[in-house]
Amino acid sequence: MNNRPVGRIVGVGRALGSRVVTNTDLEGVLDTTDEWISTRTGIRERRFVGEGESCATLAIEASKQALEHAGVEAGSIDLIICGTSTAPESMPSVACLIGEEIGVPGVGAMDLAAACSGFSYSATVAASMLRSGVASRVLLVGADAMSTIVDQADRSTAVLFGDGAGAAVLDSGDGESGFVDHILGADGRGAPLGRAGHPGDDHKLFQNGREVFKFAVRIFPEMVEKLLSRNNVAPGEVQYVIPHQANARIIKAAVKKMEVPEERVVINLNRFGNTSAASIPLSYPDIYDEMEPGKYIVTVGFGFGLTWAANLYRI
Numbered sequence: 001m002n003n004r005p006v007g008r009i010v011g012v013g014r015a016l017g018s019r020v021v022t023n024t025d026l027e028g029v030l031d032t033t034d035e036w037i038s039t040r041t042g043i044r045e046r047r048f049v050g051e052g053e054s055c056a057t058l059a060i061e062a063s064k065q066a067l068e069h070a071g072v073e074a075g076s077i078d079l080i081i082c083g084t085s086t087a088p089e090s091m092p093s094v095a096c097l098i099g100e101e102i103g104v105p106g107v108g109a110m111d112l113a114a115a116c117s118g119f120s121y122s123a124t125v126a127a128s129m130l131r132s133g134v135a136s137r138v139l140l141v142g143a144d145a146m147s148t149i150v151d152q153a154d155r156s157t158a159v160l161f162g163d164g165a166g167a168a169v170l171d172s173g174d175g176e177s178g179f180v181d182h183i184l185g186a187d188g189r190g191a192p193l194g195r196a197g198h199p200g201d202d203h204k205l206f207q208n209g210r211e212v213f214k215f216a217v218r219i220f221p222e223m224v225e226k227l228l229s230r231n232n233v234a235p236g237e238v239q240y241v242i243p244h245q246a247n248a249r250i251i252k253a254a255v256k257k258m259e260v261p262e263e264r265v266v267i268n269l270n271r272f273g274n275t276s277a278a279s280i281p282l283s284y285p286d287i288y289d290e291m292e293p294g295k296y297i298v299t300v301g302f303g304f305g306l307t308w309a310a311n312l313y314r315i
Ligand SMILES: CC(C)(COP(=O)(O)OP(=O)(O)OC[C@H]1O[C@@H](n2cnc3c(N)ncnc32)[C@H](O)[C@@H]1OP(=O)(O)O)[C@@H](O)C(=O)NCCC(=O)NCCS
Pocket: 031, 032, 033, 036, 037, 040, 041, 116, 155, 156, 157, 159, 194, 207, 208, 209, 210, 212, 213, 246, 247, 274, 302, 303, 304
C-alpha cells in the first residue's frame, strides 16, 4: 500500500438532537445512577432528537454547515453518501433528502448501513469514488438517531446512546492530503450480538454488551496497527486516532495495546454518548483547526453486524 492521498476534507459540520439528557435526568426515569453510567461507560450526557427532528434533519443541518465551512457551492457536489441505520423511513434514503434540501437535484445520493461502522465504511466508498473519478466532490455524512430505536425503559441500553450527525466535504485534493488506505470487514456470525428494527416499530435494540465489548477491544487496535504498518507510518506521525465512541473503557483497553499515546485519541462520548455512525465525524469540528499538514489521522469504526472499518488519512 502507499496510495496517493485522495478525498481531502475541506469543510466539516455537525448537528445534535436538541434535547440534552444528563445522567442525572436518567436517574429520574430508570433504575440507574450517574455513578454507574459514568464509571462503566464514560458518558455524562447525550442529546436526543426533539419534536420535528430525526436522523434526516440532523444530517441536513450538518451537511449545510459543512458546505458553508468549506465555502463551496452546493451545486459543486456530485455525490452524497450518508452512513446511517436509523433513517426515519426505509425510503427515501436520508442522502436523497439531503440532496433535496441543499438543492442539488440529479446528483447521486445513497445511504450506507453498517451500524456504528457506517461512517468509516462511507468514507472508504467516498474516497474510492474520488479515486476512480466517478465523483470529484463528495458530501460525506454519518448520522443516527439511536433514541428512535432504543427501548427507553431498558437501562442496559437506554443510557448508552445519543443522536447526532457529522458531515464533511471531500474533494479530489492535491495529492498531498487525503485518504491513503482503508480496511473494511464484516462477520454475520456476530449478528445475534446486536439487533434492532426501524424507528417507530416495536423491535427495539438488543445487544450482548459484554461480547460486543470484547470484540471492540480486539478489533480496534488490530486495525490501527495494520493500517500503520502496511503504510510505513510510525505511531509518532499519527496526530489523532478517532475511534467509534462506544465506551471509554473500550477505548482505554484498546489504547493499552497500541503504540499511539492516549492523549492523541479523540473522545466525545462524554458529551454525546454513542451516536453510532455519527460518532467519528462529530469529532471533526473539534480538531479541524488543529490538524497539522503531513501528519496522519486514523479513524476506526466497529459495531453491530458485526462490522468494522478503518481509514488512514494524511492531513
Ligand atoms: C453495556 C456495557 C456498558 C455494560 O457494562 P458491563 O460492565 O459489561 O456490565 P454488565 O452488562 O455485565 O452489567 C453489570 C451489572 O450492571 C447492571 N446494569 C446494566 N445497566 C445498568 C444501568 N444503566 N445502571 C445500573 N446498573 C446497570 C446489570 O444489570 C448488571 O447487574 P447484575 O450484575 O446484577 O446482573 C458494556 O458491556 C459495553 O459498553 N459494551 C459494548 C456495547 C457497545 O458498544 N454497543 C454498541 C455497539 S458499538
